[in-house]
Amino acid sequence: MTIKDAKQQVLDSIKAYLEKDEFGEYKISIEHQRPCFLLGPPGIGKTAIMDQIAQETGVNLISYSMAHQTRESAMGLPVIVERNFVGADVKVSEYTMSEIIANIYYTMEQTHIREGILFLDEINCVSESLAPIMLQFLQYKIFGLHQIPPGWVIVTAGNPPQFNKSVNEFDIVTWDRFKKVEIDAEFLCWKEYAYYGGVHPSIIAFLELHPTLFYEIDATDRHNYKIITARAWEDLSEMIQLYESAGMAVTLELVGQYLQDHDVAPMFYEFYCKFNELREIYDPDDLLDGNITQAAVDRAGKADIEEAIALMNLLMDGVTYTMRTTIQMEKMIRQIHPKLEDILIKINEGLSCRQIIAEHIMTTRKNLDMAVKARIISPSNKKIQHWIIHNLEAYMDKCTNEGRDNKQRCTIIIQNAFTNLLTGAKNVTSQSMSGMKNMFTFMEAAYGAESPVMKKLLEELTVNCHTTDFIKKYGSDEFYRLLGQPAVAPTYNNMYELNLEDCLKFEQE
CATH class of the missing domain: 3.40.50.300 (P-loop containing nucleotide triphosphate hydrolases)
Structure with a gap:
């Protein structure tokens, strides 16, 4: 299985x-x-x-x-203890508690x-x-x-x-x-995880073109083991992303340290270099912003399948990033909102703003540490908790330096901060919606609504958990039109209705 x-x-x-x-x-x-x-x-x-x-x-x-x-770590260490059996004192051997237990x-x-x-x-x-x-x-x-x-x-x-x-x-x-x-091992199954985990788009595109190279272990020649695993692709992805963010060059030698096959490593490296060339040629961020030129459409329409799949993954990566950020920001806002309500209520009761926020920061950190120790928190949710702590720390500093623990000033600072969060989330959501629409516009102009490339794009959007979550929440008429299905009403519960007005109970000075 x-x-x-x-x-x-x-x-x-x-x-x-x-x-x-x-x-x-x-x-x-x-x-x-x-x-x-x-x-x-x-x-x-x-x-x-x-x-x-x-x-x-x-x-x-x-x-x-x-x-x-x-045996000692699993069983425990033997110790001699005294016991009384039927009126007689005897020494017996027992074990300390196992390290595991x-x-x-x-x-x-x-x-x-x-x-x-x-x-x-x-x-x-x-x-x-x-x-x-x-x-x-x-x-x-x-x-x-x-x-x-x-x-x-x-x-x-x-x-x-x-x-x-x-x-x-x-x-x-x-x-x-x-x-x-x-x-x-199966690539199609792993691909769902790859989208979820943010695996580098060049790797997903390469394996889409060469799915048989996803997994290989050949130990017939003990001097030349061939080892390519799902773990190797994921680890290589993480290293590529770190190298790119640090401005370091990804080399064939680096790729070969993860893909231990003298044929596959250079094959992927060549594709990775072409992938980056296409990024420079097409500028996917510009296309997603709506700056679609006829030259880009013409080139894409004449491109071979390798370039088409690479381009599709470049565009998918762009929309996935903003959609994932939108979902994360929504979760963060929904979690920080009750904390801010509690802060404002207690401010209006005359408590110290700095002390209240500090208590929320401490509680959030404690809960995060507990979740990390228990291993029950995902990287995405861990990031959200760090966002919440960062924002609370910023609010505490601003209330201390500008609000000076004045009830009215601190309340306005918190209210404005929450409004800014909502505005930021709204902007990212709008960017995601327009980016997806522009992606469909470009792909339809280049390949046609009924083309194999467009069908492949729609298929990938349904495999990618971030895009499916976003479309389910916010809807997309273009997606359902191209899919040939009736549009499904979005399930989104409007986050922008959240406010802190009910907590603004201070008397105007």
Whole structure:
């Protein structure tokens, strides 16, 4: 199955295992909760989907690589203790709490979240000293004398033996303790994740043209391993973006450090260079702003499929950026609005503006730290929380320096700041709407409404979660017209109706 299907299998299992009866007891006892075993080639996203599952379920996530665990770290250390059995004092050996289980309790204390996922990677690479106790752990969830707490679900992962020399083959009895989930690498499935994660558009375009190069592992020649994985493409994307933002040149040597294939690396590098040339030729930002020239239309219309796909991804990247920013700004405004309402209410009650804002900053930081420790926050939501903290800090400084803790002045400062947030969000939303409209106008002029290139563009817009979310919220007559479907009414609940007027209760001086 694909990594997307595997994620759903694990997600459904966790939800089932955490289901409780009317007495608050888990419906499936811990002994009958079979751990899922994600079995698949390296670098296809087994670890990544566990982060996504934790974010979607809101439970803790703790990860361990079992290949590096010793008997002592898993079982605990032996200690001699005195016990009294049937009236006789005796010395017996026991174990301290396992490092793994102790970390579970520590995490619960830090995050105040009682449920979680214990993810044990490379489970089929455990050391020989650990192998004898794995059956007991898989069945009863016990390391040493200690069982994992109720509400914690075990998920495991590993590579097939052809990819890892350290793999120990499980016997039938061990396999009978798992829910086996076998995964294959598939580009179309990964592409959805690539759009979500903001993978560099040149990589998406290249793999769209050459999907068979998405994943390759060939170890037949031990002096010339060929290794290209989903992880390699994602890591290369991140490095390319960092190099471009820092003004550093992306070289063939850099590409080859990630794409370990002497044929594919130069092939992608050549495409990447052409991709940047097309960026200079077409200036996609200018096209999205509506500055569409006949020369650009004519060139695009005569271009080969490689240039057409590259151009399409350049335009998609531009609209995706503004649409993603719009959705993030909306979430940020909806989250900061009740905080600002609380600030204004307390200002009007005579409390110190600086102190109130400082308390909100502290609470937001505390909640963010907790979410990071629990691994339940996505990079996008983490960014939103940082935006909120940054804005609150700016408001606190302005109220201190300009408002001087005067109730009326501070209230006006907060009100104006919120109005500016709404104006900024409105401008980005408008930019997104006009950018999408101009993209359709250009592509239709260059290729035609019924062309394969236009159909491909519409297909990609439905695969890209950011564009689908935006179109669902804000609508697009052009999108549905070109798709040949009736326009769907937007679901957007107008953010611009939010205000702080109800909190403006100060008496005019």
